[in-house]
Amino acid sequence: MLHLTDIQLQDNKTFLAMLNHVLNVDGFYFSTTYDLTHTLQRLSNTSPEFQEMSLLERADQRFVWNGHLLRELSAQPEVHRFALPVLHGFITMHSCSINGKYFDWILISRRSCFRAGVRYYVRGIDSEGHAANFVETEQIVHYNGSKASFVQTRGSIPVFWSQRPNLKYKPLPQISKVANHMDGFQRHFDSQVIIYGKQVIINL
Template structure:
């Protein structure tokens, strides 16, 4: 066997090993006949031309984790049927029964490939307004031919702050004092409103101790943005629900059910809270 053939064989083994490594890692998903990168809500508002596109062409790039590998293929339409976007997150599908009615319950969480990282090392936003560890979660209920989709998003609080690990169990968060927070903050929520519509922000961090400045900064920036499409609710989860007092979540539910100034409940949510 010539040297070129030996190199090719070794390269094939390397690539197959990489593919097997991804496929055996929890959290990566792809589908050959369903668009995992888009919610049912977005797909319901697309044109016939969009529906005719390949999964590769129409994928939401925020959630395509193999985008770099597919970059060269997208310019070659004849190869699209062999290339599928891979998302990272969580998917579960369960048949359910209520009052003798059987329906399908589906939960899909899509983790953004922009500003992803491990706990503590990646916080806040970047200059483009991408929040760290942003996740879009969609709950789908399908009964016969009818479908209902409810979408929530979560991410790190969308301004410039950090929480670098040290010898302490819980490092103190630090808000940047040398950065224009409002530019990135506006970019983030302008994108959110464009994609999802009205926003209800749920901030679940502690409202005392080291997290208090984060909550105060978030509330101040929402006020400064002065956008009628955004509603802000701060709920000190650990204080209100400590000692297993889960019934106190009703306080939060009641706040969410309040009508906005137009008499309509805001049904698009963005949950921003600091991961523990």
């Protein structure tokens, strides 16, 4: 550090503080061997060529929270093994037993980095059809050499609306009067059907 100027030292402290802040936030995960950004269902339907790709190359960009940092490295295959996608969400793994049958139960929730934000401040969809605070949750059961995967998704109601906080307990939703709701709605569900197939929609 002796070669740094006072300004550079201060900048270094600022950047370190930013890094420490992010690293202390719960819910960030990465793996050096397993593709956390894809469900087991998607991985089981991929080609051998896809399986040979690096984790960086094949990652689902919806769930890569350090994507902007990895962008320049994507053109350098020699460093791909060091450039790992970071997932934001929740992961837990448990060994379970039911009626004497032992199995592994895994839960992975993947939070989309598109249109993420604090409740009330980010609602609805954007022009690309990305729903606010979209989460893909996968349950995996590993039993006797076999694996099963069940996937659910959730997100904000896929139309253009907002709900700005005020002094009221439940601020009234504001639906846009100028946006093309059907276009955004169609974009959202076209993407859902392509990625997940047939949809069962529940309003909670």
